[in-house]
Amino acid sequence: MSSAPAYARLLSVGSYRPSRVLTNEAVAAHLEVNETWVHRRTGIRTRGVAGAEETLAYMGAQAANAATQRAGPGAGTVDCLIAASMTHQDPDASLARSIADLLPEPPRAALDVNAACAGFCVALELARCLIQGHTFNTVLVVGSERMRDIVADGDRATAPVFADGAGAVLLHGAPEPGIGAPAWGSDPAFRHLITRPDPIQDDGGPAMLQMQGPQVYRWVIDHLPDVAATALQRAGVDVRDLAAFIPHQSNDRIITALSVALDLPPHVTVARDITHSGNTAAASIPMAMDTLLHTRPDLSGKLALLLGYGAGITFAAQVVQLP
Known part of the structure; x- marks a missing residue:
């Protein structure tokens, strides 16, 4: 072994x-x-x-x-x-x-x-x-x-x-935990909210993404606060222990609504890389983390809640110690 x-x-x-x-x-x-x-x-x-x-x-x-x-x-x-x-x-x-x-x-x-x-x-x-x-x-x-x-x-x-x-x-x-156990899963009943009917079109090009934005917003606000709470519980920490919140950079209005729903204390820094980078799907959280640590190097070594969500609908959250 x-x-x-x-x-x-x-x-x-x-x-x-x-x-x-x-x-x-x-x-x-x-x-x-x-x-x-x-x-x-x-x-x-x-x-x-x-x-x-x-x-x-x-x-x-x-x-x-x-x-x-x-x-x-x-x-x-x-x-x-x-x-x-x-x-x-x-x-x-x-x-x-x-x-x-x-x-x-x-x-x-x-x-x-x-x-x-x-x-x-x-x-x-x-x-x-x-x-x-x-x-x-x-x-x-x-x-x-x-x-x-x-x-x-x-x-x-x-x-x-x-x-x-x-x-x-x-x-x-x-030798010590640096990444908490996740809260993750999917909600296939809502998979129709973000779709690509056929990944490849007849001409060989990619099919276009289709999204029902208002319905996605409502699903996120209705479901993800509980997912985040579960991730915090599995990491053995409280929201007050966090130094940063790094959600998927989907839409600034969603990020703001999530921050309010999670009742984040004033000292928790919320990543908003979306302002200049847009929504980069699976790349958005590490890109936002990089920007955050560049502007706030004092956050290194502190705790952050990561929260990803998207088509499927799939979701995953975990608490990490920032590098």
């Missing part, structure tokens, strides 16, 4: 943001509205759009490299890479393997997860289990998305919201 550490913790975080920035003015031009309408409904001012060369694998590798470089040589060899994405179009090729092969020292194990916008939190739990089960000691979790590929420019429900980008965290074995 292995004598490896019994727990897992986050060592570092990294992100990649596309070079092209899409403004509200440009989005509004396709929707016959003004940019004030876009900002009022979403809280977003700009969002990243990946170019042809900024593939899922490329962006994911850039984020992964940023995380590993930040961890330093003491992190050791990466044993496994888990990639979360809902926009990977090739069912025969692993995105995780493609990302891994772009790294200076590719890990031997690589696997994909698709739990839509909850994918990062789901992948994080898989990584925790792999480390605590002594299968691996160091795991990269990467979220990489090209959401603009599956969004119609003229769709008022999706075009103002979704964006591209990647984020990654590096996990390592630890």
Whole structure:
């Protein structure tokens, strides 16, 4: 039996943001509205759009490299890479393997997860289990998305919201718990709220995402406070013990409503990377974490509640000690 550490913790975080920035003015031009309408409904001012060369694998590798470089040589060899994405179009090729092969020292194990916008939190739990089960000691979790590929420019429900980008965290074995047990699951009775009728169209291109935004908002506010409370209970902490709340960056109005519903104390910092990054699905939480720690390095080592949710409807939440 292995004598490896019994727990897992986050060592570092990294992100990649596309070079092209899409403004509200440009989005509004396709929707016959003004940019004030876009900002009022979403809280977003700009969002990243990946170019042809900024593939899922490329962006994911850039984020992964940023995380590993930040961890330093003491992190050791990466044993496994888990990639979360809902926009990977090739069912025969692993995105995780493609990302891994772009790294200076590719890990031997690589696997994909698709739990839509909850994918990062789901992948994080898989990584925790792999480390605590002594299968691996160091795991990269990467979220990489090209959401603009599956969004119609003229769709008022999706075009103002979704964006591209990647984020990654590096996990390592630890003698003390650094990641709490999750509260996770799905609610298939509401899967019709976010759909892609057929992932591939007749012309070979991706089908467009369809979303019933107001109904998604109501589901989130009705159900996710209990999910968050369960995650806190399973981690053995109270909301007052938190230093930060990092939800999926879906919509600023949802983030605000969730913060109120959770009755967060004033000292808890709420991540709002959505303002300049948009909704990047499975990449949004690690991207938001990276931004938060860049602007608030004093939060390193403190507790944060992560909360992911999206198509399915899938959801996952856990408490982590920030890297």
